[in-house]
Amino acid sequence: MTLVGGGRTGAPDFVREDGVLAYVDVGDLPLESGVVLPGVRLAYETWGELDADGSNAVLVEHALTGDAHLAPGRAREHAPEVERTRAEAPGWCEGLVGPGRVIDTDRYFVVSINMLGGCYGSTGPATPAPSSVDPTGAPWGSRFPFVTIRDGVRAEAAVADALGIRQWRLVIGGSMGGARALEWAVTFPDRVRSCGVVAACAASSAEQIAWGQAQNLALRQDPAFRGGDYYDGEFPTVGLGLARRIAHITYRSAAELQTRFSRDPQPGESVLGSTAGDRGRYKVESYLDHQASKLADRFDANSYLTLNEALMSHDVARGRGTLREALARTRCDWLVAAVDSDRLYFPPESDALCEALPVPVTRQTIHSAAGHDGFLIEDAQLGELVARTVLSSTPAEPSRNSPITP
Amino acid sequence: MTLVGGGRTGAPDFVREDGVLAYVDVGDLPLESGVVLPGVRLAYETWGELDADGSNAVLVEHALTGDAHLAPGRAREHAPEVERTRAEAPGWCEGLVGPGRVIDTDRYFVVSINMLGGCYGSTGPATPAPSSVDPTGAPWGSRFPFVTIRDGVRAEAAVADALGIRQWRLVIGGSMGGARALEWAVTFPDRVRSCGVVAACAASSAEQIAWGQAQNLALRQDPAFRGGDYYDGEFPTVGLGLARRIAHITYRSAAELQTRFSRDPQPGESVLGSTAGDRGRYKVESYLDHQASKLADRFDANSYLTLNEALMSHDVARGRGTLREALARTRCDWLVAAVDSDRLYFPPESDALCEALPVPVTRQTIHSAAGHDGFLIEDAQLGELVARTVLSSTPAEPSRNSPITP
Incomplete structure (x- = not known):
């Protein structure tokens, strides 16, 4: 060495x-x-x-x-x-x-x-x-x-x-x-x-492995992931963001999320849309969007997968x-x-x-x-x-x- | 009526x-x-x-x-x-x-x-x-x-x-x-x-909404979902399956998953692969695969989204x-x-x-x-x-x- x-x-x-x-x-x-x-x-x-x-x-x-x-x-x-x-x-x-x-x-x-x-x-x-x-x-x-x-x-x-x-x-x-x-x-x-x-x-544990699987699938499911060979194109930030959302919820507690966000809508957004696709967000959703985008901006999806697999192992x-x-x-x-x-x-x-x-x-x-x-x-x-x-x-x-x- | x-x-x-x-x-x-x-x-x-x-x-x-x-x-x-x-x-x-x-x-x-x-x-x-x-x-x-x-x-x-x-x-x-x-x-x-x-x-609660968001995104992220207008083509079973996995983990308890599955590999599969993409599954992953495919076979993805949104509301x-x-x-x-x-x-x-x-x-x-x-x-x-x-x-x-x- x-x-x-x-x-x-x-x-x-x-x-x-x-x-x-x-x-x-x-x-x-x-x-x-x-x-x-x-x-x-x-x-x-x-x-x-x-x-x-x-x-x-x-x-x-x-x-x-x-x-x-x-x-x-x-x-x-x-x-x-x-x-x-x-x-x-x-x-x-x-x-x-x-x-x-x-x-x-x-x-x-x-x-x-x-x-x-x-x-x-x-x-x-x-x-x-x-x-x-x-x-x-x-x-x-x-x-x-x-x-x-x-x-x-x-x-x-x-x-x-x-x-x-x-x-x-x-x-x-x-x-x-x-x-x-x-x-x-x-x-x-x-x-x-x-x-x-x-x-x-x-x-x-079995549950930690289960959450790990969900995160890995979220990543792999992003079409931009292309089996892991995406470096010459778009990065799978959407899938990585979803993996992070799943992980992040498990990193916090229900009580803390409730105290911080309750059911409040994100200011200026209405949570009752005319279709499911056009509604505004709850504050907790906006918070998770933020966590997702922060990670997707700084982390490589394949590294996420590799380290998550290591942790599951x-x-x-x-x-x-x-x-x-x-x-x-x-x-x-x-x-x-x-x-x-x-x-x-x-x-x-x-x-x-x-x-x-x-x-x-x-x-x-x-x-x-x-x-x-x-x-x-x-x-x-x-x-x-x-x-x-x-x-x-x-x-x-x-x-x-x-x-x-x- | x-x-x-x-x-x-x-x-x-x-x-x-x-x-x-x-x-x-x-x-x-x-x-x-x-x-x-x-x-x-x-x-x-x-x-x-x-x-x-x-x-x-x-x-x-x-x-x-x-x-x-x-x-x-x-x-x-x-x-x-x-x-x-x-x-x-x-x-x-x-x-x-x-x-x-x-x-x-x-x-x-x-x-x-x-x-x-x-x-x-x-x-x-x-x-x-x-x-x-x-x-x-x-x-x-x-x-x-x-x-x-x-x-x-x-x-x-x-x-x-x-x-x-x-x-x-x-x-x-x-x-x-x-x-x-x-x-x-x-x-x-x-x-x-x-x-x-x-x-x-x-x-x-805030956490129930958070899990709901993750499930909905899992569905929407499936390219087959096509914004919800997929009835003339392939159904977004992969995304629906991931939504179900996330939900299903929240429906069970860590202790129960541990008792049933621990870290056991699925029989005949090796959990240490040569790459992350080629490893075998843990039993708990196989169980969640089964839950995902059972639901994807019987449920409409848009209905999942609609009812999940209703429940979040x-x-x-x-x-x-x-x-x-x-x-x-x-x-x-x-x-x-x-x-x-x-x-x-x-x-x-x-x-x-x-x-x-x-x-x-x-x-x-x-x-x-x-x-x-x-x-x-x-x-x-x-x-x-x-x-x-x-x-x-x-x-x-x-x-x-x-x-x-x-």
Whole structure:
């Protein structure tokens, strides 16, 4: 594997560049399916500096449609303006990550990696296929291999290697990010000192798979999708928008939608039309239209499909015996947290994960009316949980397994 | 309004025909939107015989994709075989309706009406438009007006008139059928002695509207839908199938899906493909495929859209002040029941309905692991509730409002 772009290993040419996309060439990646994905490159960002003993690295894993930009950063002085603007842009996790925050970038070397198959810099379906696959260099499109959460995490180990991180002080994520964190702890037990699994579970449930299927079909049904080979034409934004609507409803709670929107019509629109096709919208419909169009503007449909499939495939025990047996190999401290109003990743699923862990772990609760998205919204609560458990210098619940000290 | 087909008013030519589709010509129907729908015909079925004083009629209202065939019946002796076969076919409510059942067809005259806009005999989008609208007699298609639950109930009053029913002994339904029953009680307070609102609420919630939008978009997005004018070509079965999948997940519960399907692959299929497009299915996906194809084989996409829009429009208080004010006009006894695991029509929505009624009514509970569909599955429990409340000869909870005696 090869570092590409800004080096971060403390090499003499090190320039502090926080929140700037950099790359690691992973090379050929053997996948769970038996397929080998050639020419894999992962995009990542970092904040802060790695300690001399490499013990202060924290990996924050993004969710389904997230990216590696956790928090604002700073590009090198003479970087192109676009790079500087991007580095300084707000990040999706800036409530937790930054100077003086719980995941303190003055203290920790914080890393985030765009998941394999994504569309924020890592190799994915929109990436030109290598010449061994397509001499014309057209995007992978429908040919992009099926990848699992485990495949993604195995690729990420190459980023850790390239950055000189033998063991993460903490790997943490919510939703699909939580699935990735859990896979890290099980696939590489010696490389994870603490693990945070937030609003996530040990294996995608039947209902999560069912919602995933509906989203994938919404995408595939868009005529613009053309089986996934649409890069030379119109993008399947309508199908992607519908997939997002379905997902977004599951990310919120009925009570929250009712409180915010009730049955109110969108201002200036009448909800009783003369035909079904000409009526105005309810406010909640306008809200979902907005969510759909926001995502369709920024996300690649094939990446959505690829990552959604990866999430549906999530089962940390696959090929590892029972869940308890799979988790027995872990050696980390844990934060397992659920949002009380989550109806996609129900709190009892987090309880089931806790019960199967080799050390006693109490499931923590994020209180929110918003449903699953509460893990993003209630960052103060999550920060407090992180500070009290996995980043506490005196853990309240000592593990029966001693964590490895680096 | 005119009776068409087998008359049921005790006229001298009365022939007992149970469970056979008959029709009432309603004529021109003014809709809430201000549009007048011309040439409305409603299809209905009956079981049993109407008392001389017309006091034993029970109306059972079907849900979104239901029809008027509640239970097996019997066609006239020399009816065409197709009519006899259809009459004798099982019905969706046969656990409650039949000789000796709770809604005893030896005692009650049971009626069920296909909702306006449906595709089981009543005027709907697939009906040829009258010559005033289209001289070629092509189906209404995209031109079919927007109708509300209230519009549907107003049309149904013509069926009651034609059958000589001044007051229903009971109007009852689940889900959209419950919305229809509630609208009956409020729109025609003198014509409803008892009302059963099962797994339904006073007004569709923000979340119910959100799911409705996703289903409608799934349908509209199918290229075969062609804006609703597809009757001369391929039917939009793919879009209708996706709409059904989305709906069906909301009709069940996460726990039930998990118990039945877990993450099991469909036998003979591998869920880790070489690409996302070539992987096999999970069992839960195969189950949803089956639900989708069953509905697409039997239901018209435009009717789905029309009735789904009607259900989204459901608000018994629209134009009637507060909910409490709207319900103050009702004069009936009530059964308000919710399924404990329902996550589409949450039990607290039934509580809110009870709290706004002018008489004290305790919300009843149907215990089921299945979610919303529990109202159909747990017919024994529902029957027991009906027998104990609205069809009890000695009601346990006397109303403050005396019910009208016919």
